Amino acid sequence: MTETTQEQAPGNPECLHCGILRVDARRQRAACEIWSRYEYVELEEEWPRHRWRDWTDTDLAACGIKPDAYERHRRTSVLAFSWVGCKDTVQGHVPATAADISILADHIGQCVRCGHRQPQEATP
Numbered sequence: 846m847t848e849t850t851q852e853q854a855p856g857n858p859e860c861l862h863c864g865i866l867r868v869d870a871r872r873q874r875a876a877c878e879i880w881s882r883y884e885y886v887e888l889e890e891e892w893p894r895h896r897w898r899d900w901t902d903t904d905l906a907a908c909g910i911k912p913d914a915y916e917r918h919r920r921t922s923v924l925a926f927s928w929v930g931c932k933d934t935v936q937g938h939v940p941a942t943a944a945d946i947s948i949l950a951d952h953i954g955q956c957v958r959c960g961h962r963q964p965q966e967a968t969p
C-alpha cells in the first residue's frame with residue numbers, strides 16, 4: 846500500500862491539483878491546470894492556484910473521506926479522490942440502481958464507484 850508514497854524533498858512538494866513540483870512551477874511559471882494528452886489537446890482541469898500544503902481535516906471531510914482514513918489521504922491528488930476506495934469514504938459503496946445498468950454497472954446493487962459486486966450475483 847506504499848506504492849504511491851514517494852518521499853519528496855522538503856520544500857519541493859507536488860501540487861495536489863495538477864501534480865507539478867513546486868520548483869518546476871516556479872521555473873516555468875506554470876499555471877495550475879491539466880491538459881489532455883490526446884491528439885486534440887484541450888484544457889481538462891484548472892484551479893486558481895497550486896496546492897502545496899497537505900489537505901486539512903476540513904478539506905478531506907469535504908471530499909467525503911472518513912476520519913480514520915484522513916492520514917492516508919493527506920497528499921492524495923485531487924483527481925484521485927474520485928478513485929479512493931469505498932472503505933475510506935463516509936459514503937462507502939454506492940449500489941447501482943436500474944438507471945445505472947450498462948453505464949456504470951451490470952447489475953442492480955453493484956457499486957458504481959469501485960465495481961464491487963453483490964456477493965449473490967454470480968457472473969455467468
Ligand SMILES: [Zn+2]
Nearest residue numbers: 860863877895
Ligand atoms: Zn497545481
Ligand SMILES: [Zn+2]
Nearest residue numbers: 931938956959
Ligand atoms: Zn464500492
